[in-house]
Amino acid sequence: MHKSTALLTDMYELTMVDSTLASGTADRQSVFEVFSRRLPSGRRYGVVAGTGRILDEIASFTFSDEELTYLKDTKIVSPETVDWLANYKFSGDIYGYAEGECFFPQSPILTVTGTFAEAVILETLVLSILNHDAAVAAAASRMTIAAHGRPCLEMGARRTHERAAVSAARAAAVGGFAGTSVLEAGRTYGIPAIGTAAHSFTLVHDTEEQAFAAQVATMGPDTTLLVDTYDVERGVARAVQAAREAGGELGAVRLDSGDLVAQAFTVRKQLDDLGATSTKITVTSDLDEYAIAALGAAPVDSYGVGTKLVTGSGFPTAELVYKLVAREDANGNMKEVAKKSASKKSYGGLKVAGRLADEDGVAREEVIVSAESWEQGRAELEEMGARPLQVPLVLGGSIQPHHSVAEASEHHISSRNQLPYQAWRLSAGEPALPSRMLDIFEGDNNPYEG
Helix, strand or coil, X not given: CCCCCCCCCCHHHHHHHHHHHHHCCCCCEEEEEEEECCCCCCCCCEECCCHHHHHHHHHCCCCCHHHHHXXXXXXXXXXXXHHHHHCCCCCCEEEEECCCCEECCCCCCEEEEEEHHHHHCCHHHHHHHHHHHHHHHHHHHHHHHHHCCCCEEECCHHHCCHHHHHHHHHHHHHCCCCEECCHHHHHHHCCXXXXXCCHHHHHHCCCHHHHHHHHHHHHCCCCEEECCCCCHHHHHHHHHHHHHHCCCCCCEEEECCCCHHHHHHHHHHHHHHCCCCCCEEEECCCCXXXXXXXXXXXXXXXXXXXXXXXXXXXXXXXXXXXXXXXXXXXXXXXXXXXXXXXXXXXXXCCEEEEEEECCCCCEEEEEEEECCCHHHHHHHHHHHCCEECEXXXXXXXXXXXXXXXXXXXXXXXXXXHCCCHHHHCCCCCXXXXXXXXXXXXXXXXXXXXX
């Protein structure tokens, strides 16, 4: 049985439940929204990733005797709240941007509706998943842009927490990466697993020739041989020879150190001179989107990326927040609520988002409609000719069909391809699309501030 995820939460989520149960406000219908006030500095778009993981975790977000005993023994909450938690199972609705969709400041990428108590308790779990996965997916997207169609492969497991490595591999796949070194990610999410040998494999053999022969014998001549343990030029010659002695042509060589641009040209010429014209070149060694872009003119066929990918390439969080935007009042009427704090202002009300495009299909604006219901907002957006961005993820506590990792990756490429050209630039700049709020009740048509 899948282990409960109920304690993957901050204490104050449960103490708020405790207090609202005591005050009689726990059952007030509420609307929570996940959004970003701003993109990480200089980024031009964000990428929604982690949605599928959230839905998996919500299914396991229940309190077993083990969790309840802990809460009771430590007196985190009152005995009455422990009893309430014993029967907890999310029964509300969740709408969100399809996984892989690009987003911008104020985009309502996830909307959670239900009673205050059952919705607020999900905050920490939702944000911990989305902030991590969206950060990795955004980095992956920038890297695959820089790669111009050459495959990018995720190799960051040894640079992050062992469970985060699996999540990062999944998020990287959403952002366009073609494979992962992490076997658990391959097993769990169906991502192609990749990997052959490290420098230690060469060093454990008496000679480089013996190491290459051993690898080719078990993995076949179309394997990838790491050629820079000693001398690259000799390594390439030995690698090609090892494959030919096994009756085939070498699949690829891997370069992991030195001046990768210069080496790529030198190695390509050497391979071609040896007649190994079909042998590919893959490069690793602390790459990020800028290093990949610098390799664009070099004869490189694929990239292996680790540290910079799994840490969001300088931005390890997507800076998403989870805020109450509407709630039932004492008379049973829904009321918009919002923070007015300086630099942390939010906008009240349930919101539904769409994207407007020009006659060529290029996105030009994110339109966010304030509405009484998701259905009403969606109808308004369709009348405007906007592409609706949100889909139902949970209805009445029942998890709805949603994108697989492969489908999320395809959706991301489609969404990214619709953005204007400036979105693809790696240099710092403003968000690629403006966001505009439309209040269909009052006729307001004002751009968001900040």
